[in-house]
Amino acid sequence: MRSMLPALLLLISALLPRSVLAQASYATTFLPANFQAFAIDEAGRVAGRGTDPNGNALAFVWTAGNIAFLPAPTADGQTLVANALGSGAAAGAWLSGGSMRGFVYVNGASQDTGTLYGGDTVAWGVNAAGQAVGESLDADGNSRAFLYSGAGIVDLGTLGGATAQARGINNAGTVVGGAQPGPDFPNDGAHAFLYSGGVMTDLGTLGGGFSWANAVNEAGQVAGYSLLAGDTGFHPFLYSGGVMLDLGSLGGDYAEARALNEAGLVVGLASLPGFGFSHAFLYADGSLQDLNLLAEGLGDFTLTEAVGINGQGQIIANGCNDFGFCAPVLLTPVPEPAQFILILAGLLPLSRRLLRATKRE
Template sequence: MTTRRSLTLVAALSVGLVLSTSTSALTWSALDLGTFGGSTLDGPATGINASEQVVGTAFTPSAHAFITGPNGVGMTDLGTLGGSFSRATSVNAFGQVVGYATTLNGDSHAFITGPNGVGMTDLGTLGGSSSNANGINASGQVVGIATTLNGDSHAFITGPNGIGMTDLGTLGGSSSIARGINSSGQVVGSAQTGNAFHAFITGPNGVGMTDLGTLGGSSSNANGINASGQVIGTVRTLSGDSHAFITGPNGIGMTDLGTLGSSSVTIAYGINSFGQVVGTAYSTFSGNGPPPGPLGPRHAFITGPNGVGMTDLNSLLTLPGRGWNYFHTAVRQ
């Protein structure tokens, strides 16, 4: 009997896949999530919860957010806020989905659904015309970015079940964006310090904003956080390269996760409760002739606990023959 680990990845380029590994042996499998009848999803599947409900965006033929049932089975169209477009970005343990969708007048607003993707509620803005939701925790606190009355873009957090929207401010500049939140309401993202953007972490329920700094370069971005406050993202090094990073609990310290093989760029997108990190690695293209992609071929990676080691997921799985050339990854908590 195969037992699923607490780690499951979502990956998609031209189709959606759920990847899983057993505890007894590192054997990987892939599940095609399908589409709404079109030939492709609109970008990668973007989130997964403990029941392996997957969220993302697929063409209807318009691009609409979707959620699957447990174990990635079935695909339900979440609709829009009156416009033609929606995109799902994250899902919590109860199947509450967040993302953004166009309204009847064409503005893009953040949304939250009820459990299992039922219903779509407009979260509004910070006084401006637009907002995007990027993350949600188990209590339904939502984080993202919204325009203010004066036109600036600021990170926000809501209360449970998306009630209310609070401006998280910046690190001294005019802009910020929130990308992740944990069960304590600690928020991560990036904020303008003046001439550059730095990764930040807040205290519980979004209180306070701490600059996580860089690894000698000019900028950093935080993309995810786990229950203990370990933060992951990407950072500029002293040499100017972009590398994935991980911090200790509550954002203390920043460790360079390095690169994968001959890759020059790594980006961390997700982290689970064990500190296992997933992300993407690629090389900037140079030379004559057409490249395999705009920045060369991309490979998904996974690390061991606390970010130790980096393994190429492409080497562990044979993908369907549908024009695949890279992974984008999300990790189940």
């Protein structure tokens, strides 16, 4: 009977996918060519900018292979891009009479966010309640951060300077982005901020004169990027518990976090030493990992940026090859957790029986 134990181990090794035995890997699903993705939701839907059969550039939502182009708030307008996707809501920008406006798409219809001071407006983030955040130009051409909640649009203020831009919002209404700091930081272009309860808080930097927040999860963790001390390069950060953690790089001097999920996994883009495409990255288990080394079936295609990650670990990225073919790519973890659990559920009782039989010998 003891001779059956090695055979059992070999059977388990054969049944478990390579990604479980070694490092995590991802199956790839290519979206249409020349589309660009910007967000993914918990259901695996993808939003971004694409081209309809008539050659119009429109905001889209992709669901399991099906493309839906989003309508503008008015019949004579045209959506341009969907920058964000929540549970049942999307947000982005649309064109109205030569002016750019923000929109929120919810319950099958698009709503105009309005503007703060009459200037061009873009929505960058949305939550499940249909609240949207973004930026709107004032009369002097300065960007101002806004919050739209269906009943109107409000200015979130700044960190003391003239400009601010909101980039993300969670379901609790916590907003993040970047804002020009006040006179205490005269040479700093912007600092990452967190807005909650009517108060905008400066999150600081990684030592340099710039930082920016792109996303916030339900736990209040924030992902973004910052200049390092001496302004020697940009690194992505994860802000959690009052501490801004430097996530490192892929060897180049620029890296930026674009999104994170509820588990604190972070995705973005990072340059490599020398020249060439940036590479999409995943920050997990304390290290920055090149997604091109984890994704299957890419061939000569390079994932240049990862822009979203959901609670299932699915990642949406954009990329190109050397011949100009560009497309979004959906990365799905392999094996799926349910498959792994089913495999173990079937093998563990067998292994127990074999072990008991071995002990009786």
